[in-house]
Amino acid sequence: MTDMHPSLLEMSGIVKHFGGLTAVAGVDLELERGEVLAIVGDNGAGKSTLIKILTGVFVPDEGEIKMEGVPVRIGNRRDARALGIEAVYQSLALVDALDAAGNVFLGHELRRSFMGIRLLDNARMAAEATRVLKDNVGIELDNLSEPTIHLSGGQRQAVAIARAIYHADLKVLVMDEPTASLGPEETRNTLALIRGLKEQGMALIVISHNLDHVFAIADRVMVMRNGRCSGIRSTAEATKRDVLGLIVSEEAAAAA
Ligand SMILES: Nc1ncnc2c1ncn2[C@@H]1O[C@H](COP(=O)(O)OP(=O)(O)OP(=O)(O)O)[C@@H](O)[C@H]1O
């Protein structure tokens, strides 16, 4: 992109070593507003490491990150969050004993005054959580008041997304294998959720091992191999076989 219209996100020359191992060996990534970018590649290719650099879990050894054309420093998760970059993991970051609304408002509780006493406004939090889940995440929970430990993996993920949307000016949502441990119906719901977020103009980076899912949701797919990008393809123009060829070595693809 030109400087007149910079991409939403630009990562360039990203390198990350773990001791003697190079997990990410000089990767560029660009993401536009409203775009779903999938990252695929074999186990150990460096996918999670790359997005953990974006979300502030790891600091890169080399490379530059720009948001809307402006160089940024992401030293920790709070820095990423302040830039509107959030990662959502199925297993992570919900308090099991709280219900969905309690989790959406955790640390940002809504209160009301009753005879001069500040009380939690549970009714308003429940109503707001219901609204965000329905309008922004596209899911209606019939078990809104259950502790979230009783929710399914997909529902928990939806609550985590609702929280991210509610409290931040969310610009980039990162999902690392969002359908990995979901059943068929939950998987369909999560793919629909991703499409719904894209329709609202959200940009998403989704790591997946499932090319059917990738082709169902992504605009572009970036293939990583041995810490490098081995190709980027538009899902409208490429086939799954093309992408598979980039994931495995060229020789293996030719033999398949
Ligand atoms: N915290 C860490 N300490 C040391 N090595 C790590 C660490 N995290 C990842 N690695 C190594 O970096 C390489 C890339 O790992 P990464 O998790 O990024 O791969 P991945 O593409 O996400 O794989 P998968 O598809 O299995 O999730 C691997 O060799 C891995 O063992």
Ligand SMILES: [Mg+2]
């Ligand atoms: Mg991974």
